Amino acid sequence: MKWLAVLAGEDLELALEELRSVCLSESSEFSVVNKVGRVILFKTDEIRFSRLAYVREVSRYLDESSIDSLSFSINGLEGSFAVRPYIVEGESEDKRSKLAEKIGSSLDITSRSVDLNNPEHVFRAFKIGGKIILGKRVFLNEGGSFESRRSHLRPFSSPVSLHPRLARCLVNLTRADGFGSDSGNVSLVVDPFCGTGGILVEAGLMGFKVQGSDISAEMVEGSKRNLGFYGVEDYDVVKSDAFKFLSSIEGKVSGVVTDLPYGKSSLKELEAEEMVGRLLDLSKSICSNRIVFVLNRPEVCGLSADFSVYVHKSLSRYIYVVNPQDV
Ligand SMILES: C[S@@+](CC[C@H](N)C(=O)[O-])C[C@H]1O[C@@H](n2cnc3c(N)ncnc32)[C@H](O)[C@@H]1O
Incomplete structure (x- = not known):
């Protein structure tokens, strides 16, 4: 067609x-x-x-x-x-x-x-x-529904949140499939650094089952409030270190998608290398489709970013799309 x-x-x-x-x-x-x-x-x-x-x-x-x-x-x-x-x-x-x-x-x-x-x-x-x-x-696509979910309009907000349109795009880049399937076998999308839950909300609204983690209890509570507010029911968000959370996942997930810490908690080069290295290492065996992550630098772990998104003068976000077989 x-x-x-x-x-x-x-x-x-x-x-x-x-x-x-x-x-x-x-x-x-x-x-x-x-x-x-x-x-x-x-x-x-x-x-x-x-x-x-x-x-x-x-x-x-x-x-x-x-x-x-x-x-x-x-x-x-x-x-x-x-x-x-x-x-x-x-x-x-x-x-x-x-x-x-x-x-x-x-x-x-x-x-x-x-x-x-x-x-x-x-x-x-x-x-x-x-x-x-x-x-x-x-x-x-007149964009109105994305605008209505912008950070400041959610019950819980933080300056770290991604624009919902970008969050939706990141979920789509994972090529995660099988949501809302008639067999009831709904696939899972995970965000191990979920912050306010912006990525999880977009994935949940598309019909995926979603799970996330954040090191901050405030973020965990906030992302649960946001998920509930937008009517996402099939979710689980835990207060955990991202790598412990990823290690605890049994079976396969359809997509791993995340926005790594940046800004005040900006990662130094070594930290970024280590964090991305661990993210890829733990994700490659559980992810059936793509691993998508956002970082504040254009190169990491021998990878070059696939796309960049300008946020403001001192901040661009770089999007990496990784096939688990290539890790
Ligand atoms: C850039 S923010 C994510 C923002 C999110 N995409 C949103 O739309 O709100 C990164 C998050 O990682 C969390 N974080 C930092 N270190 C972590 C770790 N080791 N494990 C899990 N979460 C961590 C921070 O608390 C922060 O909420």
Whole structure:
């Protein structure tokens, strides 16, 4: 099946890796057919696109046509619709509505009921490779739910918290699978340095079972309050040293994802090397998918960060995505 995604955020490589990871966690297929700026034409099965953090919208591919002689055939769709061409930066609104009209009149569709305000179907048109590709939008990420979970809006907050959108993306990068499965065999995601529970909340909201630890009793109590507040029920958070917690895990976990201590408790080089070395060593035998961690330095234990996220002038966070087989 073909789909069209519009990537969001500043780092398009990070957004594309999140999309790839989510697709590969639920389907055996992911391939990019074409890519123009933020727009990706790709193949995968029908998956839960609503999990995505850094993808603005996804449309199911319907048909394509040459720009010069527009003609689209759309089968089996009834109900009202609106055509909304995707415009790239610099293109005018006027150009967009003219293109929308042209496309609208070239559709071979059962329904002819156009509703620009509240349509049942939104058709998106993208200019890719000298053609217009038409899709039906299936997911729109307006970001509101992430904003509503920002640190200062939670019952327990701390400046160490990650933005919920980034926390969600980190969980997705693990490629953890099997959440909300019909067999009742829900997989587990763990965060051994869980702080206020921001990563656990995002994983829990996606339907994973979550477990975490923190050395601070205040953080443990706070993350439990936050998890409860957002309705996550299947969790366990303990006051423990991260490495004791990881050693106590029996069986496999679907993903290990964590944000290592930084800032005031900033790790000195040796401490960071040791901490990451132990994290990887203990995680590699229990993690079935990826180990994802965030650190305040671009290199550690012979690894270079896969992505960096600018926080403010004196702080960037570096994201590492590690395959347990490579440790
Ligand atoms: C950067 S914060 C995590 C923030 C978290 N991602 C959030 O969204 O709130 C790192 C956490 O590691 C905890 N920590 C430091 N050393 C630890 C250790 N040895 N074991 C477990 N937790 C530890 C700190 O108490 C702190 O809450």
